[in-house]
Amino acid sequence: MYRFLLTPRWWGINVFVLLAIPICIFLGSWQLSRFEGRVQDHRTATEQVEAGSKxxxxxxxxxxxxxxxxxxxxxxxxxxxxxxxxxxxxxxxxxxxxxxxxxxxxxxxxxxxxxxxxxxxxxxxxxxxxxxxxxxxxxxxxxxxxxxxxxxxxxxxxxxxxxxxxxxxxxxxxxxxxxxxxxxxxxxxxxxxxxxxxAAAPDNTGLDLKAFQNLGYTGEWFVFAGFVVFMWFRLLRRELEFLRDAELGLTPDEAGESRSVADPSGV
Incomplete structure (x- = not known):
């Protein structure tokens, strides 16, 4: 049933998924580290300004x-x-x-x-x-x-x-x-x-717009990694449904009509 995963088309899909997920996680982690670095810089700068006044x-x-x-x-x-x-x-x-x-x-x-x-x-x-x-x-x-x-x-x-x-x-x-x-x-x-x-903290040491942009990019990269996984499972499910229909001798049109009769909502 799962032999189709070894076809050239699925090899390409699988390689893309295996590369995309770690890249997204790496970029998300990097953006998160930059946000955490800015938080630490902000804390250090605030403490320095307070200490410097004394x-x-x-x-x-x-x-x-x-x-x-x-x-x-x-x-x-x-x-x-x-x-x-x-x-x-x-x-x-x-x-x-x-x-x-x-x-x-x-x-x-x-x-x-x-x-x-x-x-x-x-x-x-x-x-x-x-x-x-x-x-x-x-x-x-x-x-x-x-x-x-x-x-x-x-x-x-x-x-x-x-x-x-x-x-x-x-x-x-x-x-x-x-x-x-x-x-x-x-x-x-x-x-x-x-x-x-x-006194003000030095530039690029505060929780400014740039810091929260880093946090936003972190979420975007992690969401994209999850979206890649979701799309892979969705393609896999569709492929399995197509193979089951083929085993039953149903054409794509007939399979669609059969599913519509069984579930009028189309879900």
């Missing part, structure tokens, strides 16, 4: 370049404030507002973007407190340059003069007359009555 601040130069290990660490830098910009459309505690970003010119000849605090409402230079004059030493959480379009960072262009959508050297290079660090810090305490901006 540790002693270190000189900026010792923490550069910013990576997953140094992001969120407390850094200190000394210099004089220069150009000031606003970063619109930033949420804090469920409210829409803007960051006040001031460039700190350090003794190295570079400028460090410093988020001095957050204010509610639409971005308005008249609302932003002026930066302190003279030499200052700032302390805050070190952050990597933002990428427009990621983690809620606005990607729009055409902002009014004195505003930037993202805090990054690439976005600021044409707005200020300084060489820039590829990093920024957010002050531990908001300056001039502003609300301090909490």
């Amino acid at each position: 540790e002693a601040a270190r000189p900026l130069a010792e923490l550069l370049p910013v990576d997953k290990a140094t992001s969120g660490r407390r850094a200190t830098a000394t210099g004089r404030y220069g150009e000031q910009l606003l970063v619109p459309d930033r949420d804090l505690d469920g409210k829409r507002g803007f960051y006040v970003l001031t460039l700190l010119r350090t003794g190295s000849g570079k400028a460090l973007p410093v988020v001095r605090g957050w204010l509610p409402g639409s971005a308005d230079a008249a609302k932003a407190p002026a930066a302190p004059t003279g030499e200052v030493t700032v302390t805050g959480a070190l952050q990597a340059s933002e990428t427009p379009g990621d983690n809620g960072v606005n990607a729009q262009g055409g902002l009014p003069r004195g505003q930037t959508a993202a805090i990054s050297a690439a976005s600021l290079v044409n707005l200020v007359p300084y060489r820039l660090y590829d990093a920024w810090i957010t002050l531990d305490k908001g300056d001039s009555g502003m609300t301090a901006v909490p």
